[in-house]
Amino acid sequence: MKPFRFILVAGLATTCVAVWAQQPTQTVTIGYVGPTSGSMAHYGVDARNAVTLAIDDLNQQGMVIDGKRIEFKLAAEDDAGDPKQGTLAAQKLCDAKVAGVVGHINSGSAIPAGRIYSECGIPLISPGATNPQFTKQGYKNVYRLVANDNALATGLARYAAEQLKVKRVVVIDDRSAYGQGVAEVFEREARAAHIQVISHEFTTDKATDFQSILTAIKAKNAPAIFFGGNDAQAGPMLRQMEQLGMGDVRLMGGDGICTTQLGKLAQNAKPLANVVCAEGGLSVEKMNNGKAWKAKYDQRFPKEYVLFAPYAYDGVMVMADAMKRAGSTDPAKYMAELPKTNYRGLSTRVQFDSKGDLKNPQFTLYTYQDGVKTPLYD
Missing domain, CATH: 3.40.50.2300 (Response regulator)
Incomplete structure (x- = not known):
């Protein structure tokens, strides 16, 4: 049978x-x-x-x-x-x-x-x-x-204030619709969380040289930077932060920098260990x-x-x-x-x-x- x-x-x-x-x-x-x-x-x-x-x-x-x-x-x-x-x-x-x-x-x-x-x-x-x-x-x-920028940037601002105890921050955006949008939300929410926004700087989504912006930020003794942009800029930025002796400065950002490629683009520069970024959704695991x-x-x-x-x-x-x-x-x-x-x-x-x-x-x-x-x- x-x-x-x-x-x-x-x-x-x-x-x-x-x-x-x-x-x-x-x-x-x-x-x-x-x-x-x-x-x-x-x-x-x-x-x-x-x-x-x-x-x-x-x-x-x-x-x-x-x-x-x-x-x-x-x-x-x-x-x-x-x-x-x-x-x-x-x-x-x-x-x-x-x-x-x-x-x-x-x-x-x-x-x-x-x-x-x-x-x-x-x-x-x-x-x-x-x-x-x-x-x-x-x-x-x-x-x-x-999740949209309101959720991502708000979550980052609250984490910065409540967990990282950040008191002062510089905001940089790449003037793109994404970068400007997420940076503006973060700045608004950071102020609401009683974080002092020292200045708001601008670059482009094609830039790779951030020496002058970072030198100015270093002079302001800012302990943290929020970058509204993508990993193609964040990678070189992290390398140049290390070159300028800013290895202890924290870099925060939205999903644009929050990629598996950032470590490679940053060549594992020391400030990479201080990055905190937000991605909409759960981790894939x-x-x-x-x-x-x-x-x-x-x-x-x-x-x-x-x-x-x-x-x-x-x-x-x-x-x-x-x-x-x-x-x-x-x-x-x-x-x-x-x-x-x-x-x-x-x-x-x-x-x-x-x-x-x-x-x-x-x-x-x-x-x-x-x-x-x-x-x-x-």
Whole structure:
């Protein structure tokens, strides 16, 4: 009897596969936009990898919608972190009539792109844009999967005041939509926490020489710096702090500097050990099946994990979930399901508020131990 049972099950499985294979196939294109060239390329490549992984996982699941076997494919665009290039990429994806877009990592690119996607009726889910303005424009197609700058900068300011006992700080921002936004929130919350903001300095998101700013800060005897910007600038800044004898000065920042690459970019300079940064969401090890997912990611894309991958992965899955619930891959139909999302994702339980932000955003504070990004509370 045992051989007969085995043959029966095997035959049934073969029949199911045959029926599934005979169903008509519909190709559904998911767009992705992020910086895959320039100084921020590692952010964008990381997120693009995760979108690729999500699409592969969905195709292996064999999703069927409206009697059709869905085959997802990727249309990826590079915005180099530049708002103008980002809007051109958005229009290109609109013209290609993609079913939805995951991406625009940078707030400066994501904010103007939201209008373009709204006009062409395509959902946009950002895994990295943290400026609150992104979801304040009133567009019903725009969503965010990470905590915004209000949560990150507020958490950092409170930690600085209550745990680090910081009394005086200098704020620097790179004048980008992201850097300026997170720096302004931190400055406001630092003052509310009775931290003296000695000065607010400015640089650019292309700068690598901070000698003059740091020399001025050293003269003010500031024990801490908050930097609104990205790791491509924070790395050289930390090296130059060490060169100027500022090894004991603490550097704080948002998710822009809070990457796995910061230690390498800083060449493990002494001030790296004094970094405290905030990232929207849990550490990947504490996410839903996060360790196994990270191992899978690393096997497929060795040494390319940076920061936004879990949220980019969930962006694709949230769209697919809405399509399944709507019984349609047409954005005009499934977009109505996105506000109702209640999806157990990799990064979190995804539920959106009326603006398109997460209902219960979380964040994690990190430092660097022996050059390795490490959660402060684990």
